[in-house]
Amino acid sequence: MLSFSNISKSIDTWLNATFNSTWTMLFEMVIAGVGVISLFAILGLVLVLMERRVAAWIQIRLGPNRVGPGGMLQSLADTVKLLVKEGMTPDGADKFLFNLAPFIAIIVAMLLMAPIAFAKNFQLWDMNIGVLYVTAISSIMVISILMAGWASNNKYSLMGAMRSGAQIVSYELSAGLSILAIVVLSGSLNLNDIIQSQADGWWIFKGHIPVIIAFIIFIIAVTAETNRAPFDLAEAESELTAGFHTEYSGMKFALFFLAEYINVFIVCAIGATLFLGGWMPFHIGNWESFNHIMDYIPSSMWFFSKTFFLIFLIMWFRWTFPRLRIDQLLNLEWKYLLPISMFNLLLVTAMAILGWHF
Numbered sequence: 001m002l003s004f005s006n007i008s009k010s011i012d013t014w015l016n017a018t019f020n021s022t023w024t025m026l027f028e029m030v031i032a033g034v035g036v037i038s039l040f041a042i043l044g045l046v047l048v049l050m051e052r053r054v055a056a057w058i059q060i061r062l063g064p065n066r067v068g069p070g071g072m073l074q075s076l077a078d079t080v081k082l083l084v085k086e087g088m089t090p091d092g093a094d095k096f097l098f099n100l101a102p103f104i105a106i107i108v109a110m111l112l113m114a115p116i117a118f119a120k121n122f123q124l125w126d127m128n129i130g131v132l133y134v135t136a137i138s139s140i141m142v143i144s145i146l147m148a149g150w151a152s153n154n155k156y157s158l159m160g161a162m163r164s165g166a167q168i169v170s171y172e173l174s175a176g177l178s179i180l181a182i183v184v185l186s187g188s189l190n191l192n193d194i195i196q197s198q199a200d201g202w203w204i205f206k207g208h209i210p211v212i213i214a215f216i217i218f219i220i221a222v223t224a225e226t227n228r229a230p231f232d233l234a235e236a237e238s239e240l241t242a243g244f245h246t247e248y249s250g251m252k253f254a255l256f257f258l259a260e261y262i263n264v265f266i267v268c269a270i271g272a273t274l275f276l277g278g279w280m281p282f283h284i285g286n287w288e289s290f291n292h293i294m295d296y297i298p299s300s301m302w303f304f305s306k307t308f309f310l311i312f313l314i315m316w317f318r319w320t321f322p323r324l325r326i327d328q329l330l331n332l333e334w335k336y337l338l339p340i341s342m343f344n345l346l347l348v349t350a351m352a353i354l355g356w357h358f
Contacts, residue, residue: 004300005121032124036113040106040262045075047261050308051315058319079254087250090153097151102248102255104144109262111137115191116269119279119300123192130191131183134270135176138225141263142168145227148256149244160243163233163326168225170333175221177341181207181214181348182274191273198277200285208356210347215275217341219313222267224329226260229318233326268310272303276310279303 011031015024049064049072056063064071089095115130117123127133142165149161183189185207186197197203203211224231232243245256272278279299283291324332350356 004119008122036110036124039113040109040258043265044258044261045079047265047311048075048078050311051261051318054312054315055319058316082250082254082257085250087252088247090247092153093247094151094153097147098247099252101144101148101151102252102259104147105141105259106255106262108137108140108144109259109266112263112266116266117191117195117273117278118303119298122300126192127190129189131179131189131194131274135172135179138263138266139168139172141259144259145244148248152244152247154247157244157246160233160246164227164244166326167227167231167233167329170330171221171224171231171337174217174333174337174341175225177338177345178214178218178221179270179274181211181345184345184348184352185211187352191278194274195278195280198280200283202275202277202280202282204275207348208351210344210351211275213340213344214348215271217337217344218271218275219310220337221333222271223314223317224333226263226267226314228260228264228314230321230323231329232323233329264311264314265307268314269303269307271310272306276306277302278306 012024012028015027019027052063052071052074064074067074067077089098112134114125115123115127115133117126145164145168146161149157149159149164152158182194182203185203186194188194188197198206200206204215207214227233245253248256279302281291281294281297281299281302283294
């Protein structure tokens with residue numbers, strides 16, 4: 001069967017047969033880089049269209065239906081508009097930091113793609129500290145937002161950046177504790193090991209109620225970390241015009257816009273990997289016949305279907321819940337989610353030690 005892993009092995013075999021090891025490694029790095037950039041472009045187009053379609057479905061309206069068949073080319077038209085739009089830099093801005101901020105945002109998103117297993121035996125970098133790497137690199141995203149808000153020399157941008165800093169630093173705690181629950185159960189920081197630990201059932205099913213609680217807290221926390229509604233205080237249009245990227249236009253705005261959607265994809269991919277088995281098919285214990293049938297579905301299809309299901313949930317939140325005030329947002333984290341996460345981690349630890357999970 002044609003799969004990502006077979007394609008990558010074929011390319012590697014051909015390169016090794018044609019070039020020496022140094023050139024082979026160089027060409028493979030270039031191919032991987034081009035692949036990630038292409039994936040970014042495709043995801044940007046698909047997720048923007050998906051956002052509009054989900055919004056239209058929830059609000060009982062049509063959504064994009066003019067550009068292309070069924071509005072399919074609307075995202076492409078918006079991309080062309082951003083490409084030809086002039087990029088403005090305010091007179092009082094710190095020009096170097098102002099121009100650097102959107103590039104940091106997109107570079108961080110690219111780095112986060114490295115340990116994600118898109119299919120069986122198909123990932124950019126299989127590292128033994130994949131979970132730690134993801135949590136560490138994702139923390140850098142707040143630097144680009146703070147940099148953009150401060151360098152813009154705009155009070156609304158600065159206020160949005162400060163809100164975002166407080167929000168991301170706060171909700172990272174709950175997200176990290178939820179991730180630790182799965183690390184404790186699987187006994188590994190390697191994402192592939194975590195996926196393999198779910199061969200006889202996904203953790204959300206075999207981890208009982210504590211893992212379900214961890215999953216719910218994880219979804220809430222990553223929604224806040226990615227500045228998505230109802231936690232979009234950093235770019236609240238009704239209060240801060242556009243928040244930290246008020247002064248950005250053209251491709252610099254497009255990079256922030258793209259980074260937001262890519263980050264949504266990444267956190268959902270991590271959530272699918274930790275709680276829903278990643279590329280692992282849906283298996284039930286020793287039901288060999290059922291498990292064998294599930295194995296016929298390609299692993300990449302399992303991964304992307306789970307990831308896009310979680311993306312749909314996060315988009316659903318946006319069009320269902322009203323935006324919180326900043327005090328409500330911080331109260332939710334420090335008074336409720338963090339204490340629940342800490343107590344839940346103790347429950348998961350006891351469950352792992354006593355072997356109470358399936």
